[in-house]
Amino acid sequence: MRFEGKVRKDGRFWLIEVPLLNLMTQGRSRKEAFEMIRDAIESLVNREGFEVTVYPGRKDVFEVGSSDSVQMVALLLRRQREAHGLPLSEVSRRLNQSSPNAYARYEQGKSVPSVEKLRELMSAVNPGKSLVVRESRL
Numbered sequence: 001m002r003f004e005g006k007v008r009k010d011g012r013f014w015l016i017e018v019p020l021l022n023l024m025t026q027g028r029s030r031k032e033a034f035e036m037i038r039d040a041i042e043s044l045v046n047r048e049g050f051e052v053t054v055y056p057g058r059k060d061v062f063e064v065g066s067s068d069s070v071q072m073v074a075l076l077l078r079r080q081r082e083a084h085g086l087p088l089s090e091v092s093r094r095l096n097q098s099s100p101n102a103y104a105r106y107e108q109g110k111s112v113p114s115v116e117k118l119r120e121l122m123s124a125v126n127p128g129k130s131l132v133v134r135e136s137r138l
Contacts, residue, residue, distance in 0.1 A: 001072045001137055002055065002065035007033055018064055022083040030056075039065060044079075045071045047109075055138045063138050069089060073118065074109035080125045081107070094124040 005018040007030060014033035017024035018041070025040050027033030034054040040051045041064060050071055055063040066072050081091055088100035088107075095103060105111040106121060113121055115133070122131045 001069035002063040003072070003076070005062050005064055006060050007062055008060050011073075016062075021079045023079065034062070038102060041075070045075055049126055055136070057138045061137070067081050070109045070112050073113065076123070077103075077121055078107045080122065084125055086125060091121075091124050094127075095120070101118065 004019050005016060005021045007014055007016040009015075009030075010026075013026045013028060014030050015024065015026050016033040016037045018037065021041070021044075023037070023040055023044075025033070025036040027036045034056060038052045038054050042050060047068075050066065050068055052064055052066050055065065057063065081088070088104055092098075092100040092105050097103065102111075103121065103124075106113055119131050122129070
């Protein structure tokens with residue numbers, strides 16, 4: 001599983017972001033910016049053995065991915081919920097669940113959502129937005 005990102009030079013620094021993960025950092029060079037985004041994602045997941053690969057693309061586009069798609073989905077769900085300022089209890093209410101534990105299991109990587117369930121979870125966090133799945137361009 002991969003997420004698309006953007007990188008661009010801004011003055012002396014290279015700004016790099018993965019919008020879907022609501023994550024931005026910078027480096028003094030393009031290469032260092034890629035290292036910084038990799039490190040930021042690995043730090044957020046904080047699981048032994050979890051590694052991120054950066055796939056540089058043309059111009060300002062790149063992708064980040066991991067062979068551990070469960071942890072990537074877990075991070076996506078957590079970062080989206082946090083970006084929208086929602087507690088677990090509110091997401092659970094929107095999903096008509098009596099306990100926040102069911103949703104929390106997805107964020108912890110203990111449960112793996114199907115594509116349809118992932119769409120439902122993302123809609124609960126960010127109503128009106130669609131999750132777009134496409135093949136990698138890189």
